[in-house]
Amino acid sequence: MIAKLDLEEIKNYMIDLAKKGGIMMKSVNPSVDDSCEKNNSADRVTATDKAIEAMVKSGMAIKYPDIEFLGEETFKDGQKLTDEPTLVCDPIDGTLNFIHGFPNYAISLALTVCKAPIIGVVYNPARGDLFTAIKGRGAFLTRWDGTESALPIRPQADPINKLASCLCALEYGNDRQSHKWELRTHMVDRLLSKNGGMAHSLRSSGSAALDFCYVAAGWLDIFWEGGCWIWDVAAGFVIAQEAGGIVVGANPGDWNPSLEGRSYFAVRGAASGQREVVEEVWELMGDRRFTFNS
Template sequence: MATPNLNEIHDTLIDLAFKAGEIINNALPDTGPDSKKNTSTAKKPTPQQLPLTTAPTFIIDPIDGTINFIHNFPHACVSLGFAINKIPTVGVVYNPSTQTLYSAIKGQGAFKNRTTRLPLSGPTPAPLTGLSNALVAIEWGSDRGGANWGVKTRTFERLGADKSQGGAMVRSFRSLGSAALNICAVAEGVVDVYWEGGCWEWDVCAGWVILGEAGGVIVDGNPGGWEVAVDGRRYLAVRGAEKGQREIVEEFWSYIQGRLTYGN
């Protein structure tokens, strides 16, 4: 099999992202009461899919941030990834509402709008100095019951609680409503950490490449897993930093209340 031309794939995905973005911007989602009814508890349909293999594979999400799109909240995106040997290798994420493009090829750096190299703080981003100084992205998700919901809510409480109450007292939380855009915010360096459980490989593949090329890392969303597969469904993303990545991962893990069972 011929070696894929990664630059050609990258450029093609950008073209596709722009075309998909035009469709999204020209769409008129039904924002009547029926379209929003039970959107927080509704589960995405689970279409039959082939398992991810080591073959070169496009892993895409035409709209990541569907609920945002329905509500006209300007944080939905096109997420287009390409993996080889299950390793994210090319990533393109485009938010058509803000006309912001993130893109990367493994080994060639990550860029915002094709000209600004990520992270925004430059080649020696500031060190990570603990969760009390960190802006942390989280998501509630659509699954609002069961053991995983309990792990999430208890962990959110511990992360946010005052240190006198045994909490980490993170500086603040953010929820963009899109896994891809959360990861890109970490790649930019405007968010320090993103913890997620329950999303899918098409939500994270493209952003994974962008974050990695910006000096960031993704590890398991459960404590102790320094290696995580792109289809592992539990992720902890940390921005690039001069130092402190490993320390903040271990600190975050210490506040997780239980174990997420997504992907098991």
């Protein structure tokens, strides 16, 4: 199935769509008052989210009518990823950042085949950072001035010695009262405390897609997350892998997570220590686990 696809051509078209989405984001001045609640006040959507997804969906339908589409804003309950080539779209990952003017948000586009990502494109128009990857062909960062760098940024990735040497990322999400909230706040303490991992520090930048890309770049050592959806992570998943990183599940023992499993743990490329730091983080969870109804 993959052999019949011109992956370079598709990637370049996805980049064109991502940059059009970036222009749409930069052309508006959103605020909290302009957005609508989805699940609660911490889960919001803007007209720009919907307009960008509509643009991407129609563009793909015209150029590649045989490629299926799965998007955040048009997702229907029960809809599942198939084995067929599918464009997975998050029009704005980091909508809260977008409406507050915090420059860490992105359009995230992935092409999947047989339920696995083979192309990833993540574009942050506020910084002009474009992260891309094709399965088996490496991952790259193109800056606002056109400068392209292979990922990770450091060509010789340092070993990961222990969690105590790591800069970590975790997102809080919009679920602020269930077991998932309790587990996240538990892990903040366990990752940072002297009696836990004593990690260098913890970042929560508001975009899972960009967290994956920052792991790919080597700017973050790990990103541990439960609760995201496929559109949040599909592009970053392949970008991190193509930069030498590994992606496992947030729950202990999940060495081969599915894209739709909603549990993810990315570790940057390293000469050694990737699996060891995974097991160190898993141990900090104790008996707690992420569970999801869908």
